[in-house]
Amino acid sequence: MTKFEIRGLRADVLIGEDERQEILKGVDLTVNSGETHAIMGPNGSGKSTLAYAIAGHPRYEITEGEVLIDGENVLDMEVDERARAGVFLAMQYPVEVPGVSMSNFLRSSVTAVRGEAPKLRQFSKELQGAMKNLSIDSGFAARGVNEGFSGGEKKRHEILQLELLKPKVAILDETDSGLDVDALKIVSEGINRSKETHQMGTMLITHYTRILNHVKPDFVHVFAGGRIAESGGPDLADTLESEGYERFVKAGA
Amino acid sequence: MTSPSTEPKAHSHGLGEIPFSKLATHGSFDVNDFPVPNGREEEWRFTPLRRLKGLHDFKGEADGVDRLDVDAPEGVTVEKVGRDDERLRTAGLPADRVTAQAHSAFEEATVLTVAKGTALERPVTIERQAQGGTRFDQYLIELEPMAEAVVVLKQTGTGVRAGNLDLHVGEGARLTLVSVQDWEQDAVDVTQHNAQVEKDGTFKSIVVTLGGDLVRLSPKVAYKDRGANAELHGLYFTGDGQHHEHRSLIDHNLSSTRSRVEYKGALSGKDAHAVWIGDVIIGEGTSGTDSYELNRNLQLTDDTRVDSVPNLEIFTGEVEGAGHASASGRLDDIHLFYLRSRGIPEEEARRLVIRGYFLELINRIPIEELRDEIMGKVEQKLASHE
Numbered sequence: 021m022t023k024f025e026i027r028g029l030r031a032d033v034l035i036g037e038d039e040r041q042e043i044l045k046g047v048d049l050t051v052n053s054g055e056t057h058a059i060m061g062p063n064g065s066g067k068s069t070l071a072y073a074i075a076g077h078p079r080y081e082i083t084e085g086e087v088l089i090d091g092e093n094v095l096d097m098e099v100d101e102r103a104r105a106g107v108f109l110a111m112q113y114p115v116e117v118p119g120v121s122m123s124n125f126l127r128s129s130v131t132a133v134r135g136e137a138p139k140l141r142q143f144s145k146e147l148q149g150a151m152k153n154l155s156i157d158s159g160f161a162a163r164g165v166n167e168g169f170s171g172g173e174k175k176r177h178e179i180l181q182l183e184l185l186k187p188k189v190a191i192l193d194e195t196d197s198g199l200d201v202d203a204l205k206i207v208s209e210g211i212n213r214s215k216e217t218h219q220m221g222t223m224l225i226t227h228y229t230r231i232l233n234h235v236k237p238d239f240v241h242v243f244a245g246g247r248i249a250e251s252g253g254p255d256l257a258d259t260l261e262s263e264g265y266e267r268f269v270k271a272g273a
Numbered sequence: 274m275t276s277p278s279t280e281p282k283a284h285s286h287g288l289g290e291i292p293f294s295k296l297a298t299h300g301s302f303d304v305n306d307f308p309v310p311n312g313r314e315e316e317w318r319f320t321p322l323r324r325l326k327g328l329h330d331f332k333g334e335a336d337g338v339d340r341l342d343v344d345a346p347e348g349v350t351v352e353k354v355g356r357d358d359e360r361l362r363t364a365g366l367p368a369d370r371v372t373a374q375a376h377s378a379f380e381e382a383t384v385l386t387v388a389k390g391t392a393l394e395r396p397v398t399i400e401r402q403a404q405g406g407t408r409f410d411q412y413l414i415e416l417e418p419m420a421e422a423v424v425v426l427k428q429t430g431t432g433v434r435a436g437n438l439d440l441h442v443g444e445g446a447r448l449t450l451v452s453v454q455d456w457e458q459d460a461v462d463v464t465q466h467n468a469q470v471e472k473d474g475t476f477k478s479i480v481v482t483l484g485g486d487l488v489r490l491s492p493k494v495a496y497k498d499r500g501a502n503a504e505l506h507g508l509y510f511t512g513d514g515q516h517h518e519h520r521s522l523i524d525h526n527l528s529s530t531r532s533r534v535e536y537k538g539a540l541s542g543k544d545a546h547a548v549w550i551g552d553v554i555i556g557e558g559t560s561g562t563d564s565y566e567l568n569r570n571l572q573l574t575d576d577t578r579v580d581s582v583p584n585l586e587i588f589t590g591e592v593e594g595a596g597h598a599s600a601s602g603r604l605d606d607i608h609l610f611y612l613r614s615r616g617i618p619e620e621e622a623r624r625l626v627i628r629g630y631f632l633e634l635i636n637r638i639p640i641e642e643l644r645d646e647i648m649g650k651v652e653q654k655l656a657s658h659e
Contacts, residue, residue, distance in 0.1 A: 075614050076613075076614070077610055078607070078610055098613070098619070099613040099614055099619075100614075100619065100622070103613070103614055103615055111614075114611070115607055115610070117611060117626060117629060118633075119626075119628065119629025119631070119632040120612075120625045120626065120629040124625070125612065128612075128617050128625065129616050129617055132615075132618060132621075133615070133616040164629065165611075165612075185616065
């Protein structure tokens with residue numbers, strides 16, 4: 021049982037040498053093991069900033085608040101320590117790292133997170149199985165990390181990493197964007213497997229309700245103006261679907 | 274945000290400055306045709322003359338000794354020849370005083386010939402260990418028509434060395450040269466490669482410069498007929514106080530010739546200095562030239578210095594392709610963030626990214642053991658700078 025708490029989180033985006041802008045203006049949210057929280061909101065509301073700030077992206081700086089995993093402050097940890105503590109960020113725009121093969125990267129990553137190197141044969145079998153589940157051609161293992169991948173291929177590989185690293189909490193930043201119906205289904209199944217097999221707590225950041233038909237949320241939050249503007253059950257998503265975000269955009273402005 | 278910071282960027286060229294013409298670069302076999310450089314000359318302005326240990330104004334005695342081991346498969350003739358051998362004056366002129374000094378002063382040259390139509394079944398390996406002192410050298414590698422060979426020159430040890438390596442690639446022949454400068458810390462090496470490529474011949478060179486106090490390597494390519502092709506690749510890892518200078522000159526003096534130049538380096542540590550000069554000339558009246566050159570530098574610490582100068586001179590309107598790119602920068606923090614966000618500790622993430630940066634280049638070496646050996650040396654150097 022893991023408790024992931026975001027308390028009074030404020031963060032700036034660093035624009036230039038001396039330029040910064042506050043994006044997060046006091047975010048509070050608690051995610052327990054097995055729970056799925058959909059974070060929905062208009063573009064520019066700060067949803068992605070929330071994800072990146074928690075992961076420790078260098079372009080963002082947290083100015084106030086804390087993020088705790090089972091009482092331990094994630095913000096005191098290095099970026100890689102956060103991952104090893106069980107926090108995972110599936111990125112909206114996964115980074116291309118030329119020359120580093122996917123298989124080498126995944127093995128390094130799994131070794132770091134699990135604390136020991138998996139046996140080569142065993143790992144290769146595990147990787148092949150996980151790739152097959154996500155309909156990823158085995159040829160991708162030899163390619164550079166995200167190098168020349170299409171948007172959909174990158175998203176599948178984010179979920180591949182999710183399934184291999186088995187985090188306690190996953191923040192999925194618009195994992196559904198740019199996916200066609202089939203890919204969305206495949207990716208959603210991957211998320212659901214992680215939820216079932218190890219009771220992953222999930223923050224599902226999305227602009228659209230489409231993915232919520234495949235990954236059922238327990239809670240839905242509306243994110244606007246850098247904070248959670250309203251929270252509710254799954255039916256809040258239906259209201260947003262029919263009414264849009266207009267009400268919150270106005271309220272935020 | 275996802276592009277590495279050393280990715281070449283498009284840029285415009287001002288019209289205000291008229292570049293120094295490489296066509297004015299003269300050559301001679303005779304050292305006395307070159308004045309003693311003072312460091313302000315275009316071809317010497319990046320080189321710290323005092324660290325040449327007298328090579329640019331040589332007065333002493335060439336007392337250096339090299340141990341040379343040549344391992345050549347069947348089909349290769351290895352000869353030691355005297356100064357009067359005519360073949361030593363066919364591959365092009367030394368372009369500066371130091372390489373002319375070497376040509377004026379060498380006593381015996383090593384000549385490797387691969388017989389017509391012979392495709393070597395394994396690479397030729399030349400292990401050269403410098404055992405101190407100053408020494409001038411002349412080498413010639415000759416591929417007769419339709420021959421195919423990979424030649425690996427591994428250079429270790431210490432001393433002050435200057436020389437010319439002439440490469441003659443016959444009609445339809447294919448030569449791959451891998452030259453590894455793995456000198457000890459105090460070595461000085463000033464070398465010119467003179468490649469001449471005949472009709473439909475292909476010359477590939479892969480230069481790996483890791484060691485030495487000062488290495489100045491000038492690969493020069495000239496074409497003897499149409500369809501000739503040259504690819505120059507280079508990798509350098511320049512550490513504390515080291516000076517690594519690579520100056521390529523490709524002279525597209527004839528129509529329908531091709532060239533690629535790709536040099537990538539990493540620098541780490543106080544006063545590490547890398548210089549890359551990439552000269553490409555596309556001659557008057559030629560057509561169908563296809564050329565591209567690129568230099569990238571990864572500055573791993575702030576106290577390093579890079580001078581990167583691509584220089585294209587085009588004297589014809591009939592060009593198929595002519596491009597150049599140069600970029601220097603630090604490790605991309607977004608690359609590191611991505612790897613670290615998957616739990617990989619910072620040091621290992623850095624190692625992975627740097628390894629990745631060099632991988633494509635190293636993979637051009639056609640011998641697996643040598644690829645591993647060089648990647649191992651790069652990692653060793655990397656580790657010693659962390």
